[in-house]
Amino acid sequence: MSVVKVHDKEFQPYIGATELQLRIQELAAQINKDLAGERPLFIAILNGSFCFAADLFKYLTIDAEISFIKLVSYKGTKSTGNVVTAIGLDEDLYGRTVVILEDIVDTGKTLNQFLPQLEHQQPKKLLIAALLTKPEALVYPIKIDYLGFSVPNKFLLGYGLDYDGLGRNLPEIYQLIENA
Ligand SMILES: O=P(O)(O)OC[C@H]1O[C@H](OP(=O)(O)OP(=O)(O)O)[C@H](O)[C@@H]1O
Numbered sequence: 001m002s003v004v005k006v007h008d009k010e011f012q013p014y015i016g017a018t019e020l021q022l023r024i025q026e027l028a029a030q031i032n033k034d035l036a037g038e039r040p041l042f043i044a045i046l047n048g049s050f051c052f053a054a055d056l057f058k059y060l061t062i063d064a065e066i067s068f069i070k071l072v073s074y075k076g077t078k079s080t081g082n083v084v085t086a087i088g089l090d091e092d093l094y095g096r097t098v099v100i101l102e103d104i105v106d107t108g109k110t111l112n113q114f115l116p117q118l119e120h121q122q123p124k125k126l127l128i129a130a131l132l133t134k135p136e137a138l139v140y141p142i143k144i145d146y147l148g149f150s151v152p153n154k155f156l157l158g159y160g161l162d163y164d165g166l167g168r169n170l171p172e173i174y175q176l177i178e179n180a
């Protein structure tokens, strides 16, 4: 692994492909143990989570379903602020064990705005699996049930994460080199 340049910025290797896969296998093993017999519904939030979702799901050995949604945020009126709606969520969550799949919880804003919509449907359990989180960046507290890595507050790239549309196809995770 070496430094990569995407658009105008340089990124250094941060988490290798093997380390990623080993950690995701550990998360899957824990989920296999915790949710056996519950036939959980995994909801992966696009775009960024597609690599994490695909790999984690392949390591599951229990009965499980998966669905993909896209969140769209737009400016509301001053009184409502940003509103996040889901495109593509067809399943009825009532009484289900639901696991949200995210590549990264950064400020927590996305999930903070979206989770109430899911809770409204009264799932039996609403769990969160996130590959990455940046504790120093978290503004909206989110309880992550299955966490891959806690990382410093630096911009990351690769394994689904993009910089202005590019870099999602890198099989490992890179960190922005500041002032490069
Ligand atoms: O905790 P937050 O500060 O809300 O950041 C996390 C969100 O940001 C990224 O999505 P993004 O909106 O960049 O869209 P993308 O997945 O299509 O890249 C990521 O996939 C999370 O959904």
Ligand code: HPA
Pocket (backbone or CB within 6 Å): 104, 106, 154, 155, 156, 157, 161, 162, 163
């Ligand atoms: O560090 C990041 N990299 C790419 N996309 C992101 N979305 C939230 N945080 C990040």
